[in-house]
Amino acid sequence: MNVDDRASRDRKAGPRTRTEKRYHQRAQISSPAPVCLTVSQVCSPGPGATPADESRIRLGQRVKDLFEPEREAALKTLLTGVYVSWRCPEFTWDCFRVGDSSLCFCGHHLSEHQTHTGSSVRVPCSVPSCGCAAFAFVPSRPEEVGEPWVRQRPGFDPRVWRALCRCKHPHQQHSPQAGHSCRVGGCGCVMFQSNFLCASCDQHWERHETFFDTEESRRRQGLPYGEAYVPFAEVPVLRNAMVTGRIKGSHAPPLSNCTGRGLKGKNNDISSSAGNAV
Numbered sequence: 674m675n676v677d678d679r680a681s682r683d684r685k686a687g688p689r690t691r692t693e694k695r696y697h698q699r700a701q702i703s704s705p706a707p708v709c710l711t712v713s714q715v716c717s718p719g720p721g722a723t724p725a726d727e728s729r730i731r732l733g734q735r736v737k738d739l740f741e742p743e744r745e746a747a748l749k750t751l752l753t754g755v756y757v758s759w760r761c762p763e764f765t766w767d768c769f770r771v772g773d774s775s776l777c778f779c780g781h782h783l784s785e786h787q788t789h790t791g792s793s794v795r796v797p798c799s800v801p802s803c804g805c806a807a808f809a810f811v812p813s814r815p816e817e818v819g820e821p822w823v824r825q826r827p828g829f830d831p832r833v834w835r836a837l838c839r840c841k842h843p844h845q846q847h848s849p850q851a852g853h854s855c856r857v858g859g860c861g862c863v864m865f866q867s868n869f870l871c872a873s874c875d876q877h878w879e880r881h882e883t884f885f886d887t888e889e890s891r892r893r894q895g896l897p898y899g900e901a902y903v904p905f906a907e908v909p910v911l912r913n914a915m916v917t918g919r920i921k922g923s924h925a926p927p928l929s930n931c932t933g934r935g936l937k938g939k940n941n942d943i944s945s946s947a948g949n950a951v
Contacts, residue, residue, distance in 0.1 A: 733918050733919045734919075736911060736914040736915055736918075737915055737917070737918035738918075739816065740904050740905075740915045742772055742774055742775065743769065743770040743772070744903075744904060744915055745774070746770040746775070747903045747904065749772060749773070750770070750902060751899070751900075751902075754791065754887060755789065755790060755885065755886075756884075756885070756886040756887065756888070756891055756898070756902065757770070757771040757772070757783065757883065757884070757886075758770055758771055758883070758886070759771055759810040759881055759882070759883050759884075760874075760881060760882070760884065761876055761880050761881055761882075762882055764874070765894065765896055766896070766897070767902075768871050768873035768874050769812075769817065769871075769873065770902070770904065771783060775810055775813070776811055776813040777798065777805060777808045777809055777810065777811065777849075778805070778810075778844050778847075778849055778853065778865075779798050779800075779803055779804075779805035779809075779845075780845040781798050781805070783796075783808055785799055785800050786798050786799055786805075787799050789808075789885055790885065791885055791886050791887030791890065793885040794885070795808075798849070804848070804849050804850050805849035805850075806850065807883075808883055809882075809883055810881075811836055811844050811878065812836050812869070812871070812872075812878070813834075813835075813836075814831065814834065815834060816872065817872050818836060818870060818872055819870060819871075819875075836867065836868075836869055836878065837868040837869065838855065838865045838866055838867065838868060839862075839867070839868045840855050840857075840860055840866075841868070842855050842860060842862070844865060847865045852865075853865035865878075865879070867879060903915075903916075
């Protein structure tokens, strides 16, 4: 099945379907033998744990490691009130939460771009000689494009992996300016067309945009904010693993506890559902 077939198949997936799909596509990254579990099977092992139960224990840490960049992004958001996310314009959910370590199409991190606020539209790169006029998130790990198996290839180096254009050249070899034409000599590519799909929604990179929001602007748009912005907020058992590295039935403390900033509002209160792990 090619990337366009995947996009057609999952275009109308519901929120829970998207969440479970994203988890299953990405959770196998650290395991030589993939562990395939349904969300209802991800639970704490009891006495007489079997090898499968032990796999679930290891799975908790893998989930935490895998989603650490988004956890850090969400934590900073709760501290600053500035939401940076990547999604298709028509969506009412975020494909990825963007943080300081997130990569821009130009090859530099968000932290290497100019200061931004929740009302920013274009955030230029601060690196001298870089022609990037606006931060544009690009996946920087194979699991973010639904290809976790790439890490099992001999000689794979996560430090040099880059998302590719259909011309087979990585985004860093394309112009950071509008159109993103390829700069490789002899290549006739005049526009970056992703050779991959977003692991969260199965849409191409060029359909997405990077958004800078405030809590109020997200509320008006029907987007999650506060604790509801935390990864897997709607699936407590996975949200717990993402925060603590442990898969358990009771809910983990709100991420806002780490910020010293109390959050109120019905869209932020997930504690009642978190106690009812799937």
